[in-house]
Structure formats: structure tokens, C-alpha cells
Amino acid sequence: MNKPTLPARPVFSLVIPIWNEQAVIPVLYERIVQVLESTAEPWELLFVNDGSTDRSLALLVTLQANDPRVKVLNFSRNFGHQIAITAGCDYAEGDAVIVMDADLQDPPEVLLRMIDRWREGYDVAYAVRTKRVGETRFKLWSASLFYRLIRSIAEIDIPMDAGDFRLMDRKVVLAMRGLREKNRFMRGLSSWVGFKQVAVEYERAARYAGETKYPLRKMVRLAFNAITSFSHLPLQMATYTGFFFAGFSGLGIVLAVLMRLFGHQQLLGQATTLVSVLFLGGVQLIFLGILGEYLGRIYDEVKNRPLYILADTYGWEEQARGKTEPPSPC
Ligand code: UDP
Numbered sequence: 001m002n003k004p005t006l007p008a009r010p011v012f013s014l015v016i017p018i019w020n021e022q023a024v025i026p027v028l029y030e031r032i033v034q035v036l037e038s039t040a041e042p043w044e045l046l047f048v049n050d051g052s053t054d055r056s057l058a059l060l061v062t063l064q065a066n067d068p069r070v071k072v073l074n075f076s077r078n079f080g081h082q083i084a085i086t087a088g089c090d091y092a093e094g095d096a097v098i099v100m101d102a103d104l105q106d107p108p109e110v111l112l113r114m115i116d117r118w119r120e121g122y123d124v125a126y127a128v129r130t131k132r133v134g135e136t137r138f139k140l141w142s143a144s145l146f147y148r149l150i151r152s153i154a155e156i157d158i159p160m161d162a163g164d165f166r167l168m169d170r171k172v173v174l175a176m177r178g179l180r181e182k183n184r185f186m187r188g189l190s191s192w193v194g195f196k197q198v199a200v201e202y203e204r205a206a207r208y209a210g211e212t213k214y215p216l217r218k219m220v221r222l223a224f225n226a227i228t229s230f231s232h233l234p235l236q237m238a239t240y241t242g243f244f245f246a247g248f249s250g251l252g253i254v255l256a257v258l259m260r261l262f263g264h265q266q267l268l269g270q271a272t273t274l275v276s277v278l279f280l281g282g283v284q285l286i287f288l289g290i291l292g293e294y295l296g297r298i299y300d301e302v303k304n305r306p307l308y309i310l311a312d313t314y315g316w317e318e319q320a321r322g323k324t325e326p327p328s329p330c
């Protein structure tokens with residue numbers, strides 16, 4: 001078979017974050033090549049190796065050596081899924097950039113429908129899951145709770161049941177490159193930038209192989225990042241709760257005075273006192289924690305560390321060892 005040649009400038013860039021996905025990489029590559037070839041346009045496939053400890057990197061480098069349309073960014077350690085997507089979008093050169101997971105839960109065939117919408121003139125085509133196969137009940141329930149919560153409190157319109165699987169026009173990607181916040185919620189940012197957006201429905205398949213890389217701890221972190229990035233409501237809740245309890249205790253004071261004036265010597269109930277002190281102590285600690293969540297994020301911004309560090313790049317002429325930003329603004 002002839003070695004494919006590198007197109008001058010790709011029309012489509014596929015960005016795929018990889019963390020210990022050795023079991024899916026070969027199948028993933030085949031399925032993607034099949035789908036992208038059917039578009040009859042030049043494309044590039046950009047893998048971001050997010051500090052894998054298995055053979056993922058070796059597999060990606062081999063793919064790259066045999067097919068120059070494949071490019072690999074290799075992080076110096078695990079920086080997380082959202083940062084890996086960011087790096088991919090930083091380096092992607094296509095007119096349309098498509099972000100998808102490696103595990104084939106996002107079927108590559110859906111790409112074609114996204115591309116159709118893009119050709120119709122939409123700038124962002126995001127995939128909405130109508131069904132999810134092979135996920136635990138807890139994941140389905142917690143995801144649905146999360147989407148409802150973020151929709152009701154966020155200051156922007158974040159679509160329900162949409163993950164990071166989406167196609168973005170180059171101008172959207174360029175706008176997003178300007179958003180360098182450290183605790184990132186990419187699908188929120190891609191809504192925030194605006195432009196013409198459209199949903200593409202699909203059924204989310206089960207993971208092709210391997211385990212989910214999103215345990216509960218990481219899901220909670222992502223949810224906190226999403227909420228703190230797009231809402232001040234948790235902070236304002238402290239004010240509302242404060243007013244509520246201040247009003248309530250004001251009434252209590254009036255009541256206590258009246259009871260005293262009209263013959264009751266004292267209000268009974270040590271247990272009530274104890275419970276209300278503990279309750280308010282708890283409420284205060286929760287709000288202190290919420291303040292801490294925002295404060296920690298402000299601290300992350302102030303430190304202003306780069307989002308990621310590259311150990312190696314494969315597929316670019318100039319190796320960008322130790323670099324933190326794209327070789328040149330493309
Ligand atoms: N991933 C990553 N870094 C991480 C965690 C995940 O690059 O720290 C990648 C992973 O390899 C996959 C994608 O992000 O391509 C989504 O992860 P996963 O499928 O495990 O998440 P789920 O679908 O279970 O929410």
C-alpha cells in the first residue's frame with residue numbers, strides 16, 4: 001500500500017485525547033480513516049497523549065510513522081481530559097475541528113452528519129446523546145442531575161446531554177484559543193463563544209474496550225469546574241441564606257420578648273438550641289467551603305502556569321520539546 005501524503009492544509013482536524021487506550025487505538029484509527037476518506041477532503045488526525053502509562057504512545061508513534069496525516073502531541077504527564085482537548089484545538093489546522101473520545105463511545109460515523117450541518121453553514125455541531133448504552137445506573141443518574149443543575153444555574157445556555165463530542169468551525173476554535181482559564185469546562189466555553197450552534201442526535205455506544213477514565217472523583221471535579229466557571233449562584237446563596245436566617249431569628253427575638261412579657265418565664269428546650277447551633281455551624285462551614293472553591297480557582301489563575309507541557313511532538317517538522325504553546329499561531 002502506498003504511504004498517504006500529507007495534505008497542504010487539512011479541511012478536517014480530528015482531536016482525540018488518549019489516556020491508556022492501547023486496546024482501542026488500532027480499531028479507532030481504522031474506523032476513523034474509513035469515515036474521513038468518504039468525505040474526499042484532506043484531513044489530519046491529532047492525538048494528544050495525556051501521560052499514558054501503557055503502550056498507547058508507542059502505538060500512536062507507529063501510526064504516525066506510517067501515515068503523515070496522523071500527528072501526536074505527547075504531554076509530559078497526565079494533565080486531564082479537558083486540557084488534552086485544549087492542546088489539540090491549539091494545534092489543529094483544519095477548517096473544521098472535531099473533538100471526540102478515543103473509546104468509540106462517540107461513533108465516528110456521526111461525524112458525517114456533523115460535517116453536513118457545518119456545510120449548511122452552522123459553526124458548531126454538538127452531539128446530543130439520546131441514549132447511552134453500557135453505562136452504570138449511577139453514571140446515568142448523576143449525569144442527568146448534573147446537566148439539569150448546570151442548565152438551571154449557568155449564566156449561559158449549555159445544552160443538555162451534550163458531551164465534548166462536537167465539530168467547531170475554525171473561527172470558533174480561534175476564539176476559544178483566547179480563553180486560557182485553568183479549570184476548564186470545554187463544552188461550556190464552546191457555548192460561551194456563541195456563533196451558530198446546532199445539535200446532532202446520536203446514541204452513545206458502550207466503551208469499545210478498557211475502563212472509564214472518569215471515576216466519581218473526576219466527575220465531581222468537572223462538575224465543580226463547570227459550576228464555578230459559569231455561575232456565581234453558590235456564592236450568592238450565602239447572602240440569601242444569611243437573610244433567611246437573620247429574618248427568622250428576628251421573628252424569634254420578637255416572639256421571645258412577647259412570651260416574656262405575657263407571663264412565660266423562659267423558652268424551654270436545650271436540645272433545640274444545640275441543634276440550631278450545630279445546624280448553623282454546618283451551614284457556615286459549607287459556605288466557607290464554597291468560598292474556598294472559588295478562592296482556589298482564583299489562586300490557580302494568579303499563578304498563571306501554562307495549561308500543559310509537551311514532552312514531544314510527532315508529525316511537525318520542528319520538534320516542540322518542553323513547549324507550552326503552539327509552534328506558531330495557525
Ligand atoms: N482522557 C484523557 N485524560 C484523562 C482522562 C481521560 O485524555 O485524564 C481521555 C480518554 O482516553 C478518552 C476520553 O478522555 O479518550 C474520555 O474518557 P472516558 O471515555 O474514560 O470518559 P467517559 O466516557 O467514561 O466519561
Ligand code: MG
Binds near residue numbers: 207
Ligand atoms: Mg468514554
